[in-house]
Amino acid sequence: MNALLSLLLTWIALQASLRRDVELLIDGGVVVTVDPHGTVHDPGFVAFRGDRIVAVGPAREAGAFRPRARIDAKGHLVMPGLINTHGHAAMTLFRGVADDLELMDWLKNYIWPAEARNVNADFVRWGTRLAAAEMIRSGTSLFVDMYYFEEEVARAAKEAGMRAVAGETVLDFPAPDFKTAQEALQYTDGFIRRWKKDPLVIPAVAPHAPYTCSKETLLASKQLADRHSVPLLIHLAESRDEIEQVRARHGTTSTAYLQEIGFLEDRVLAAHVIFVTREEIDLLARAGVGVSHNPESNMKLGSGVSPVPELLAAGIAVGLGTDGAASNNNLDLFEAMDFASKLHKIHRLSPTVLQAREVVRMATVGGAAALNLEDQLGSLEVGKKADLVLLDLNRARAQPLYSVYSQLVYALKGSDVRSVWIDGKPVLRDGRLLNLDEPAILEKAREFQRRIRASLMPAQTRP
Numbered sequence: 330m331n332a333l334l335s336l337l338l339t340w341i342a343l344q345a346s347l348r349r350d351v352e353l354l355i356d357g358g359v360v361v362t363v364d365p366h367g368t369v370h371d372p373g374f375v376a377f378r379g380d381r382i383v384a385v386g387p388a389r390e391a392g393a394f395r396p397r398a399r400i401d402a403k404g405h406l407v408m409p410g411l412i413n414t415h416g417h418a419a420m421t422l423f424r425g426v427a428d429d430l431e432l433m434d435w436l437k438n439y440i441w442p443a444e445a446r447n448v449n450a451d452f453v454r455w456g457t458r459l460a461a462a463e464m465i466r467s468g469t470s471l472f473v474d475m476y477y478f479e480e481e482v483a484r485a486a487k488e489a490g491m492r493a494v495a496g497e498t499v500l501d502f503p504a505p506d507f508k509t510a511q512e513a514l515q516y517t518d519g520f521i522r523r524w525k526k527d528p529l530v531i532p533a534v535a536p537h538a539p540y541t542c543s544k545e546t547l548l549a550s551k552q553l554a555d556r557h558s559v560p561l562l563i564h565l566a567e568s569r570d571e572i573e574q575v576r577a578r579h580g581t582t583s584t585a586y587l588q589e590i591g592f593l594e595d596r597v598l599a600a601h602v603i604f605v606t607r608e609e610i611d612l613l614a615r616a617g618v619g620v621s622h623n624p625e626s627n628m629k630l631g632s633g634v635s636p637v638p639e640l641l642a643a644g645i646a647v648g649l650g651t652d653g654a655a656s657n658n659n660l661d662l663f664e665a666m667d668f669a670s671k672l673h674k675i676h677r678l679s680p681t682v683l684q685a686r687e688v689v690r691m692a693t694v695g696g697a698a699a700l701n702l703e704d705q706l707g708s709l710e711v712g713k714k715a716d717l718v719l720l721d722l723n724r725a726r727a728q729p730l731y732s733v734y735s736q737l738v739y740a741l742k743g744s745d746v747r748s749v750w751i752d753g754k755p756v757l758r759d760g761r762l763l764n765l766d767e768p769a770i771l772e773k774a775r776e777f778q779r780r781i782r783a784s785l786m787p788a789q790t791r792p
Contacts, residue, residue, distance in 0.1 A: 349394050351376040351383055352753070355719070356391040358402025361733050363409055363693045363708040367686060369733055375407055377715035380528070380753040385709050400748075404723045406733065406741075408689075409708050410470025410716035410751060411662040412696030414621035415562075415600040415650030417476045418485075419448070419456030421463065422777045423655035426785070432630045433570045440655060444477075446784040447777075448505035453478040455773045457485035460660055462765050465491060467661040467743025470716040470751045471696075471706065473598065473621070473650070475535040475562050477506045479520055483530045490756040490764045492716070494598075494700060495524070496535025496562040499550055501543050510546040514553055521557045528752060531700075533560040538567070539583045540574040547592050560596055560700060563587075566609075567601035568632050584609040593618055598699055600650060602640070603633040610636065614643040619699030622691065624669045625659075626652030634676045637669070638683060646703075648696030649688075661743035666692050670738055685734040715753035720745045 353376070360373030362385055372388040376396065384394065427439035453476065464472055471492035474482050479497040486493035497517040499510050507513040514534075521532040536542045536550040554561040566572065566583045575583045584605050587593050595617030602620045605613070613620070622637050640647050649669060651660045666688045673683040697707030705714050722730060726740050749757040756763055 349376075349383070351378045351394045351396045353377055353398050353400065353750075354391060354394055354396035355400045355402050355407055355717075356388050358405040358407045358719070359722070359730070359733055360385065360709065361406060361408040361689070361737070362710065363690060364710050371733075372403070373407070375709055375717060377750075377753055380715055382709060382711055382713050382715050384711060400719075402719060404721070405747065406720040406722055406737075407709070408468075408718050408720070408737070409693045409706070410718055410749065411468045411692050412648060412700075412707060413464060413469050413472040413651055413660065413662055414598065414619075414648035414696045414699055415473055415475070415623055415652055416460070416660065417653035417655070418460035418472060418474050418482060419453040419476050419478075420653035420655040421459040421660070422447075422452060422456040422774060422781065423653070424658045426655060426781065428629075428658070430630075431570075432568045432632055435630065435656070443781065443785060444505055447781050448477055450478045450481050450506075452777065453481040454485055455770065455777065457482050458489070458765060458770045459774050460654065461485060461489035461491050462762060462767055462770055463654075463660045464662075465489065465749055465757050465762060465765075466746060467663060468718040468720070468746040468749060469660070469662055470718070470749065472660075473533075473560075473562065473700070475537070475564075475600075477504055479517075479532075480523075483520075483524050483527075483532070487527070487529055488764060490529070490751050490754055492529050492531075492706075492751060494531045494533050494560055494562070495520075496533035496560065499534070499536045499546060500541050501546055502541070510542065510549070514546075514549055518553060518557075521553075521559055525557065525559070531560065532557075533562050535562040538564040538571065539586055540571050540578075544590050547587070548590060551592050551594075554596055555594075558596075560598055561594070562598050563600070565599035565602050566604040567627075568630075569604065572604050582606075582609065584612065588612055588616070595619075595701065600652075601627065601632070601635060603627060603635045605636065607639070610639055610643050610645070613640075614645050619646045619648065619701070621648050621650040621696075621699065622669060623650040623652040623665075624672045625665055626650075626656045628668065628672060629658075630656055634672060637673060638677070641687070646695060646698035647691055648699040649692045662692050663737070663741055663743045663745075666738045685732070685738040688738050689734050716751050717749075718746055719748040721747045 356374030360370040374391040534554040593616040694707030
């Protein structure tokens with residue numbers, strides 16, 4: 330008996346010595362990997378060390394690891410952090426300031442005047458903090474931003490522990506921070522140099538659109554992005570008005586024009602892409618352009634429906650975006666997933682179009698691919714960054730659970746997110762933001778609301 334006990338203890342000691350040390354082990358939950366095979370482990374585990382995932386698999390294999398900390402995820406769903414591929418974070422402070430308007434009317438008569446009177450570094454700093462709080466709470470780990478004073482966006486994202494692709498907006502008319510495109514590009518060059526090696530912030534170049542930037546500005550933006558090997562962000566084919574303006578000036582459509590001048594390439598992430606022909610879709614695919622689909626903003630502004638099924642069929646990487654909170658009016662990617670699927674079903678009069686599993690991929694690894702980051706982000710796979718979200722399934726709308734993809738797209742909400750890790754670090758734990766002073770942010774938002782309302786003309790102030 331003593332010999333058997335001795336052998337058993339020796340075996341236990343040997344097994345313990347073979348166990349791999351990890352910093353955190355999350356096990357017992359439904360693990361949705363979004364890997365190329367669509368693997369789901371129920372129950373499963375995820376283990377990570379530092380900023381990297383070191384193991385993912387069925388829960389029965391979790392015993393091979395010795396964690397410093399362990400989280401029992403039973404009754405929860407674990408998935409990759411969501412990637413918001415288009416937005417203007419600081420515009421949370423303009424949420425609801427002007428609604429139910431045509432895009433050009435909304436921009437020229439409401440948003441641009443409001444920005445001219447209110448946007449400064451302090452506005453962008455607090456607006457981005459407000460956006461970061463909203464996005465983290467609803468499971469977003471990376472957001473793509475096009476706005477002004479991008480240094481403040483980068484700092485606010487870093488402060489929150491979020492990933493950001495931050496692009497200084499370049500325009501051919503005065504903006505809140507720079508009066509000329511040349512000044513904006515000069516600033517962007519320095520901005521890229523300051524942030525290029527940051528683990529969370531990826532600097533980018535962001536010429537606004539083909540109708541607001543000259544050929545010279547567009548090509549100077551491209552040259553800057555090429556020189557530094559950073560993303561190139563742009564609004565493209567967003568409205569009929571845009572297409573008409575570009576056609577009047579250049580005799581062709583927005584997409585064809587960008588191709589003609591040599592702008593399109595694989596570092597370009599184009600937002601909206603609604604008014605494109607079959608030939609232009611093929612053109613975008615050949616150039617390797619990524620696309621950000623923003624269903625809620627497009628619906629609310631009455632802009633149109635992007636041909637997402639055709640874009641995907643052509644092999645284009647398509648991610649999901651919320652756009653800014655002034656035109657959505659929220660930054661919840663779970664809602665964007667729901668709307669994306671249903672919008673295309675009713676548009677095509679077919680319930681089989683843009684199915685739930687495909688939409689989940691768009692919100693995760695599809696967004697990463699649109700940014701050329703799919704080797705690092707977007708799925709729970711060994712070697713990728715430890716960006717993951719824990720959702721509570723112990724709620725009425727979460728049960729019963731037959732299909733995780735159906736549940737994620739059609740039932741669960743951003744408010745079901747309980748915890749978030751980005752780059753291996755917790756930023757939301759059991760519903761509590763760890764890096765942001767939420768009460769102070771909300772109070773500051775109310776202060777800005779009073780200031781912005783007072784700055785607007787009576788005709789622009791809505792009840």
